[in-house]
Amino acid sequence: MAEVPKSTNVMPEARSIAAAAIAKDVLFTAVIAFIILGPIVGLKTFAISGSLALEQRWGLVTVFVAIVAGGRLAYHLLVWNKPQARPSRAISAPVLPFMNYAKYIAPALVAFAIILPFIPGVDRRIVDLAILILTYIMLGWGLNIVVGLAGLLDLGYVAFYAVGAYAYALLATIYLPAWFGDGIVPWAFFITLPIAGVLAALWGVILGFPVLRLRGDYLAIVTLAFGEIVRVVLINWSDFTGGPAGIGGIPRPSFFGLPFIEGEGGFAAFFGLDFKPIHRIIFLYYVILVLALFTNFVTMRLRRLPVGRAWEALREDEIACRSLGINTTSTKLTAFAIGAMFAGFAGSFFATRQGFVSPESFVFLESFIILSIVVLGGLGSQIGVVVAAIVIIGAFEVFRELNFLKAVMPAGFDPVQYRMLAVGAALVLIMRWKPRGFVTRREPSVVLKEKKAIPTDLVAEGHG
């Protein structure tokens, strides 16, 4: 906040000085671009009958240098030269504008989510996509507890998702029928869901104990390693987990005992509807919607309880927490366990939706996507996770739809192969413009007189 707000009406001579400075800077940029790109782009070696020949491509270099210089110029004119309208932050933050309508955004989103399957024109593909997005929203909310609230950078979150998925797969295909007979199978999902959550939470505690003494980068690396260990164990413990082939034939969920089948005893017959496969999809959609909303509700509630406040305090300053008599180890463990529990629920849902689990679904990329959703949304922000999940998962899916590009681009071009590249670039750009994520306000958990939002540049990111 050292910079003094510039006056908006720049004097003419100041403007010409600025123009000269910009021209100099752009020229300098062009020279550097030429020095770097000249040898790399301008000179190309290729083999001719056993010897090397040199091809010179100065035209291409000129194009590249022009792009770089043009970009720099655009930056100067459009970004850096903007009048500094932004007032330096007032001593006391004003009542956040976003909260005024945020009050309505969340209920509006929920209402939209509830009617979504019945909106005309919404077909199976869209409901499937919505289920996928909701799964990631739920995972994002779960991880938000660990990373956003408690400030513990967990790169192995997918391990708990895997524990939940395998817990359901194994219980529903082998153990429950063996213990209670086949009659239990339609109910397997509802019975296993809490068990999967508890198992995942238990894993959270087991993995948490050794690693929570570590901080920051070390914690991130070790959680990453634990995530991989879980996956490798799933691959290699073939007797139990089915190894790389995974577990198939996982029972689909039933409508509280009524299976989604055609004919007598099925969901459609019971309610006197025509049998349609989409009934099951819509039911799955509502299951994940309820699970996700439950996650959100619990998190919002926990934030207002001492445990949630201790998580945030931990993120802000661990030493101060200890000086106030907070047991930081158990506080971290509860964050880990509760975050893991929600991943366990989501994993269980994943297994019943897919009907098949294998270690391939639980690679590091999944952890990365979930973490990106949390970071992009704005650490600790619930609504930010929703926005980020829609943007990232939506972007992935959009690439499947870009088939017209195949007609335009050279043969063999498959847009799907470029989706990680595009999403990666988008992440870099978004983080450049909004380094603290989409939502940069923290809502206080308790208010004396007037609720004011806290700008997140004051909020710590946690040290591990």
Add this chain to the structure above:
Amino acid sequence: MSASGQEALLRVEHLTMRFGGLTAIGDLSFTAARNDITAIIGPNGAGKTTVFNCLTGFYKPTEGSVILTHVDDKQFLLERMDDFRISQRAKVARTFQNIRLFAGMTVLENLMVAQHNTLMRASGFTVTGIFNSPTYARASHEAVEFSEYWLEKAGLVDRADDPAGELPYGDQRRLEIARAMCTKPVLLCLDEPAAGLNPRESEDLNRLLLNIRDEQKIAILLIEHDMSVVMGISDHIVVLDYGVKISDGSPAEVRNDPAVIRAYLGVEDEEEAEVVVERAVAAVAKKPARAKVAAKKSPARKKGVRK
């Protein structure tokens, strides 16, 4: 043994702390009485903060013991306890030389975090709290009221809903003290609370500290780098230099102790020191009169002493 509350509140015995070859504290013994402001003073690097870190469990002392006795004669061997248990059970609260607030949380939230253990119990360790049980609702309400009480004492009620990181420096210092007080301690340890304050803020701080001692009846252990600041408010002063106690007594005794003057003036040569000490003693001899007058009109005193 002794009658209730007769035992000194804090007894530090033969405390030694070594970092590798460096002896940061060497065989330090002193006591702090109930209802006293005890000051630990000494030049920079004398080991004052290290003493605090040993008392509050952040360091495990190499040797020695630290005994805290509650009014009910319950004793705690602080050197054997985990840092957070010292605050939780033995009821020793502390602040830090470089302020450690929860900057991204509001002032009120900072004070609520300090009441974590009480609220945690009231919320049934989250299990009943999540359903907003009446017990928790009541405890939460009381915690807000208790916070408000301390906000008033610290003069921060108007800033209750602002992020702690946005407060001016002096307010942050007082907030950190209020936060420590919200743990309901029997001993409050303050590490250079007056550092970097302007005379006005310093004034507010002293008032807060005297209030804590006189109204709340809570003992204070105060670290100060600047000797003149503590003279007015402390009852008992321990002077450290290079980790060793060089003086211990009432402010008047300490002020006239040649060893203290020598340490503060930092003279190497013994003979030169004698001269300097004589001159210094002559200089401080004028001070008591000024301090006495000032004790009645404190604003004037503050300005006079600091500059």
